[in-house]
Amino acid sequence: xxxxxxxxxxxxxxxxxxxxxxxxxxxxxxxxxxxxxxxxxxxxxxxxxxxxxxxxxxxxxxxxxxxxxxxxxxxxxxxxxxxxxxxxxxxxxxxxxxxxxxxxxxxxxxxxxxxxxxxxxxxxxxxxxxxxxxxxxxxxxxxxxxxxxxxxxxxxxxxxxxxxxxxxxxxxxxxxxxxxxxxxxxxxxxxxxxxxxxxxxxxxxxxxxxxxxxxxxxxxxxxxxxxxxxxxxxxxxxxxxxxxxxxxxxxxxxxxxxxxxxxxxxxxxxxxxxxxx
Numbered sequence: 001x002x003x004x005x006x007x008x009x010x011x012x013x014x015x016x017x018x019x020x021x022x023x024x025x026x027x028x029x030x031x032x033x034x035x036x037x038x039x040x041x042x043x044x045x046x047x048x049x050x051x052x053x054x055x056x057x058x059x060x061x062x063x064x065x066x067x068x069x070x071x072x073x074x075x076x077x078x079x080x081x082x083x084x085x086x087x088x089x090x091x092x093x094x095x096x097x098x099x100x101x102x103x104x105x106x107x108x109x110x111x112x113x114x115x116x117x118x119x120x121x122x123x124x125x126x127x128x129x130x131x132x133x134x135x136x137x138x139x140x141x142x143x144x145x146x147x148x149x150x151x152x153x154x155x156x157x158x159x160x161x162x163x164x165x166x167x168x169x170x171x172x173x174x175x176x177x178x179x180x181x182x183x184x185x186x187x188x189x190x191x192x193x194x195x196x197x198x199x200x201x202x203x204x205x206x207x208x209x210x211x212x213x214x215x216x217x218x219x220x221x222x223x224x225x226x227x228x229x230x231x232x233x234x235x236x237x238x239x240x241x242x243x244x245x246x247x248x249x250x251x252x253x254x255x256x257x258x259x260x261x262x263x264x265x266x267x268x269x270x271x272x273x274x275x276x277x
Contacts, residue, residue: 018226019044021052024196027237029230034223046073054079058176058186060194063088066173068141075144075175082151082174082190092138096171099133100152111184120157126188127152130178144175151187205229208254236261238274 017035022028030052033044045065055078061070063086074081087093112125131139131148139146151172158165176186205211209229216222236258240251252260261267 018223019048020197020201020230021048022197022201024193024200027200028234029201032223032227032230034219046070049073049077049079052077058082058174058190060084060190068143071175072143080175081144082172082176082187082194084194085171085173092134092142092173093171095134095138096150096152096173099129099150100127103127103129103133109184111188113188119160121160122158123156124188124192125154125156126184126191127154128178128184128187131173132178142173145173147177148173148175149178149183149187150174151191153188153191201230201233204233204254208258209233235271235274239270242273 019033019035021030021032023030031048033048035044045061046067046069049059049070050073054074057079058081059074059079060082061084063084066083066085066089071081071083085093085096110125110127112123115122115124128149128151131142131145131150133150134145151174153170153172154167155170156165156167170191172187172191174187174190176183176190180186205226209232211226211229214222214225216225233254236254239257240254243249243251251257261270
């Protein structure tokens with residue numbers, strides 16, 4: 001996923017972007033690349049895959065990087081993909097939509113989950129169908145989709161204060177085999193964990209490391225500063241896991257750990273602990 005370091009640009013010009021591969025399970029940024037304002041992220045995503053060991057992983061992305069070349073690169077690295085589909089791929093988007101309209105219950109698996117929070121009651125439902133429901137022309141373009149899965153993720157929210165109901169449907173394609181025993185659960189987890197890069201990485205970097213306030217014009221400084229921020233956050237995540245393992249309780253917040261590590265002695269002790277582990 002790509003995001004802008006907002007203060008790295010004058011108001012009238014496009015900012016610099018960082019393309020990041022993030023391991024949502026372990027909370028680690030696996031790689032990053034600086035993208036210039038006149039460059040296209042799409043051309044870089046597939047090339048970054050070549051330097052990563054992704055065998056057995058499920059790689060997710062937003063609709064911008066739902067590209068045939070990217071999907072092919074992932075399959076070649078023995079990874080599976082779960083890619084968001086929007087109307088920038090009109091034929092694919094409408095073909096998936098129609099597949100769920102014309103579906104038969106025997107070919108559909110569903111998993112539903114209700115969540116409470118943020119003043120809302122959210123019902124999340126994942127419906128999956130075999131990729132073979134799509135036209136032959138589309139299956140020819142997307143490697144791995146003929147035996148894979150198409151996904152409809154529906155989120156219905158009820159505002160607990162006003163009672164207002166809203167609903168949103170999102171669509172995905174995945175190379176995960178439709179006949180896997182727990183395919184609906186796999187897809188639900190992949191779709192949900194995709195937002196980890198936003199909630200667990202970008203948001204934390206902006207709020208706790210003030211990354212959005214970084215003011216610079218030097219591309220090397222920007223790239224190195226962001227890399228160091230991610231490295232530090234990765235260390236803090238490991239400290240949180242160690243604390244939870246030792247105490248059996250929820251770990252201190254990132255902000256509280258950062259405050260403690262302001263002391264050079266405490267920081268060196270924490271680093272030594274992690275190295276010895």
